[in-house]
Amino acid sequence: MTGLVLTDEVVAPERDVVLEERRMRTDSDPSDQLNEAVQAALFSHHPYGTPIIGWSHEIESLGRADALAYYGRFYTPENAILVVAGDVEPDAVVDLAAKVYGAIPARGEAPQRFRRREPEPRAHRLVTLADEKVEQPAHQSVYLVPSYRTAKPGEAEALEVLAHLLGGGQTSFFFKSLVVDRRVAVSTGAHYAGTAVDDTRFYVYGMPAPGVSLATLDGEFERVIAEVAEKGISEEDLARAKTRLVADAIYAQDNQATLGRWYGSSLATGLGLADVLNWPARIEAVTTDDVVKAIRWLDKRRSVTGFLLPAA
Amino acid sequence: MTGLVLTDEVVAPERDVVLEERRMRTDSDPSDQLNEAVQAALFSHHPYGTPIIGWSHEIESLGRADALAYYGRFYTPENAILVVAGDVEPDAVVDLAAKVYGAIPARGEAPQRFRRREPEPRAHRLVTLADEKVEQPAHQSVYLVPSYRTAKPGEAEALEVLAHLLGGGQTSFFFKSLVVDRRVAVSTGAHYAGTAVDDTRFYVYGMPAPGVSLATLDGEFERVIAEVAEKGISEEDLARAKTRLVADAIYAQDNQATLGRWYGSSLATGLGLADVLNWPARIEAVTTDDVVKAIRWLDKRRSVTGFLLPAA
Numbered sequence: 001m002t003g004l005v006l007t008d009e010v011v012a013p014e015r016d017v018v019l020e021e022r023r024m025r026t027d028s029d030p031s032d033q034l035n036e037a038v039q040a041a042l043f044s045h046h047p048y049g050t051p052i053i054g055w056s057h058e059i060e061s062l063g064r065a066d067a068l069a070y071y072g073r074f075y076t077p078e079n080a081i082l083v084v085a086g087d088v089e090p091d092a093v094v095d096l097a098a099k100v101y102g103a104i105p106a107r108g109e110a111p112q113r114f115r116r117r118e119p120e121p122r123a124h125r126l127v128t129l130a131d132e133k134v135e136q137p138a139h140q141s142v143y144l145v146p147s148y149r150t151a152k153p154g155e156a157e158a159l160e161v162l163a164h165l166l167g168g169g170q171t172s173f174f175f176k177s178l179v180v181d182r183r184v185a186v187s188t189g190a191h192y193a194g195t196a197v198d199d200t201r202f203y204v205y206g207m208p209a210p211g212v213s214l215a216t217l218d219g220e221f222e223r224v225i226a227e228v229a230e231k232g233i234s235e236e237d238l239a240r241a242k243t244r245l246v247a248d249a250i251y252a253q254d255n256q257a258t259l260g261r262w263y264g265s266s267l268a269t270g271l272g273l274a275d276v277l278n279w280p281a282r283i284e285a286v287t288t289d290d291v292v293k294a295i296r297w298l299d300k301r302r303s304v305t306g307f308l309l310p311a312a
Numbered sequence: 313m314t315g316l317v318l319t320d321e322v323v324a325p326e327r328d329v330v331l332e333e334r335r336m337r338t339d340s341d342p343s344d345q346l347n348e349a350v351q352a353a354l355f356s357h358h359p360y361g362t363p364i365i366g367w368s369h370e371i372e373s374l375g376r377a378d379a380l381a382y383y384g385r386f387y388t389p390e391n392a393i394l395v396v397a398g399d400v401e402p403d404a405v406v407d408l409a410a411k412v413y414g415a416i417p418a419r420g421e422a423p424q425r426f427r428r429r430e431p432e433p434r435a436h437r438l439v440t441l442a443d444e445k446v447e448q449p450a451h452q453s454v455y456l457v458p459s460y461r462t463a464k465p466g467e468a469e470a471l472e473v474l475a476h477l478l479g480g481g482q483t484s485f486f487f488k489s490l491v492v493d494r495r496v497a498v499s500t501g502a503h504y505a506g507t508a509v510d511d512t513r514f515y516v517y518g519m520p521a522p523g524v525s526l527a528t529l530d531g532e533f534e535r536v537i538a539e540v541a542e543k544g545i546s547e548e549d550l551a552r553a554k555t556r557l558v559a560d561a562i563y564a565q566d567n568q569a570t571l572g573r574w575y576g577s578s579l580a581t582g583l584g585l586a587d588v589l590n591w592p593a594r595i596e597a598v599t600t601d602d603v604v605k606a607i608r609w610l611d612k613r614r615s616v617t618g619f620l621l622p623a624a
Contacts, residue, residue, distance in 0.1 A: 040356035
């Protein structure tokens with residue numbers, strides 16, 4: 001956290017490694033290219049629209065001074081979270097942390113970032129990418145929704161339950177309706193990316209059955225969402241979803257890396273320890289009414305749809 | 313340019329005037345809402361995606377200190393262009409300008425702005441806005457193309473000629489094919505917004521004939537563009553377009569405000585006086601080959617299409 005030495009001899013090759021990683025992962029993968037374009041369309045103003053690895057033309061311009069400026073600004077005691085997960089004694093960890101990190105002088109306040117806020121979305125956006133490397137067409141819709149940090153009490157938990165009900169496994173509404181009953185999709189899913197500082201993403205996605213167009217599949221997703229909004233959900237479905245979500249979270253903690261990441265990402269996005277500890281209780285408190293209210297966020301005008309297609 | 317006095321009593325009501333202007337013009341007009349969403353999708357990274365008036369939630373946060381900071385940074389002698397058009401004697405204007413503005417002390421260098429560059433577009437984007445206030449459906453496609461400042465020599469002039477050939481008046485390719493021959497549109501147009509510091513916009517737009525879908529009209533625009541790219545253009549069409557463009561520019565100078573704006577906007581976007589003075593000669597130099605090369609910029613992957621629809 002102090003005294004980093006960076007020379008041009010180290011920085012220039014590392015920058016090239018990042019550029020190469022980007023070329024390998026994104027620039028040669030139509031699916032990743034589409035994901036980037038979808039995120040950029042969803043967050044046209046807020047920085048979440050910029051890929052974490054960065055745009056190539058901007059990575060190319062970065063050098064030693066940029067790396068050191070970033071390091072100097074963000075690698076400070078006030079901005080650091082130490083997470084230790086494993087077979088340790090808490091007191092011993094605290095003692096050791098105080099000894100190792102306590103010696104580093106405080107700087108004052110944690111660095112503040114100014115993040116542009118996304119204006120209220122009003123128009124649906126469809127991003128289409130066709131490429132000869134695509135073998136299987138794919139559909140995604142991403143909705144701008146509140147995160148655990150920006151949501152009203154209970155709202156983020158309801159979105160979490162909603163994602164599981166719509167797209168979690170083979171008992172989900174999407175799977176039963178689109179894969180089993182109507183056979184218009186070979187796979188479906190939904191995901192709530194609740195861990196974010198600002199408003200975030202709710203994903204609905206799937207792959208069409210052979211001969212089914214992405215536009216048809218898109219209409220089918222919309223139909224299921226409208227049905228849930230209109231008819232509501234049963235207490236039985238709700239109870240099953242909650243049990244599964246809480247159980248998954250508890251099982252996931254068997255993996256110490258996952259456990260550490262959960263605390264780390266929660267604290268780093270502005271939540272507290274209590275938010276992590278009482279998460280199961282908050283999920284248990286979600287009602288059928290909360291879920292129906294949460295589905296109002298899945299308004300087409302708040303969304304970007306991505307179509308991945310083989311080249312014509 | 314010096315000594316501006318701003319008090320909260322002046323700034324707060326003016327900010328409300330701007331907010332009200334935005335509410336009247338944009339927030340209550342579906343067509344303007346769509347335009348904003350289209351621009352935001354085209355420029356997901358570059359600041360041209362932000363409307364000039366600003367987003368409401370950001371205007372609301374602005375106060376006296378912001379206005380003064382902007383004034384202090386940008387209202388400087390190094391950043392000012394004085395344009396005088398009319399029945400004046402050049403020497404007298406220069407003397408007067410030296411007397412009035414020459415007294416203001418220089419600050420050093422003109423203020424620099426860091427502008428994020430847009431990454432290469434790869435995926436077509438369709439923005440759809442349906443609203444009950446819409447009476448006539450409308451179509452637009454906006455392509456990311458070089459500006460007079462960023463283009464290679466001759467390229468911007470070729471885009472200017474291309475816009476006229478495609479969409480300028482009743483002899484244009486779009487009008488003849490879509491309005492007269494096929495009757496799929498009631499109006500068509502094209503426009504090259506060449507005056508910009510960074511890469512800019514080429515517009516293709518129209519309104520469908522009754523009963524014709526926007527998707528059909530979109531396909532018709534694409535067909536005409538593909539035909540021009542494949543078959544090229546005749547020397548006769550080219551000559552007519554050039555004559556008309558140059559004549560329009562000369563007639564426009566009869567209006568002194570237009571004349572002043574042409575010089576002002578050219579100088580403010582990084583061009584020089586020579587660029588304005590020899591513009592007619594550069595337009596005259598455009599060849600049929602240049603136009604066919606320029607049409608390659610109208611690649612669907614570089615574009616955002618906007619559909620304005622009545623609410624279903």
